[in-house]
Every structure is written in C-alpha cells, then in structure tokens.
Amino acid sequence: xxxxxxxxxREVVVRLNQQQLELVDDSVDETSSGDxxxxxxxxxxxxxxxxxx
Numbered sequence: 001x002x003x004x005x006x007x008x009x010r011e012v013v014v015r016l017n018q019q020q021l022e023l024v025d026d027s028v029d030e031t032s033s034g035d036x037x038x039x040x041x042x043x044x045x046x047x048x049x050x051x052x053x
Contacts, residue, residue, distance in 0.1 A: 014040060 016024065024036050033039035 012040075012044065 021036075024039060027033070028036060028039050031039065033042065
C-alpha cells in the first residue's frame with residue numbers, strides 16, 4: 001500500500017490472516033470504501049489524526 005500525502009511518499013505493508021481479511025472485506029462491504037486499500041488508508045489517516053500532536 002502506498003500513498004502520496006503532504007509531499008512525502010509512504011509505504012505500509014500489512015499482513016493479515018484469513019479471518020482478518022474477511023473482517024476487512026465485511027467492513028468494505030458495509031462502508032463506502034472502494035476496496036481494502038482505501039479502507040486501510042482511511043483507518044491509518046484517522047488514527048494518525050487522533051494520535052498526532
């Protein structure tokens with residue numbers, strides 16, 4: 001997963017087991033997320049927003 005934001009390039013590798021993949025897929029289906037990558041990027045952005053000073 002890679003994202004360009006604020007002029008910086010970031011790459012994140014996420015390893016999920018089958019159960020985690022199924023949970024992510026269920027979340028994608030239940031939200032307006034386009035795919036797994038979109039959902040995970042949104043979650044990372046929200047986490048960063050709430051935990052950065």
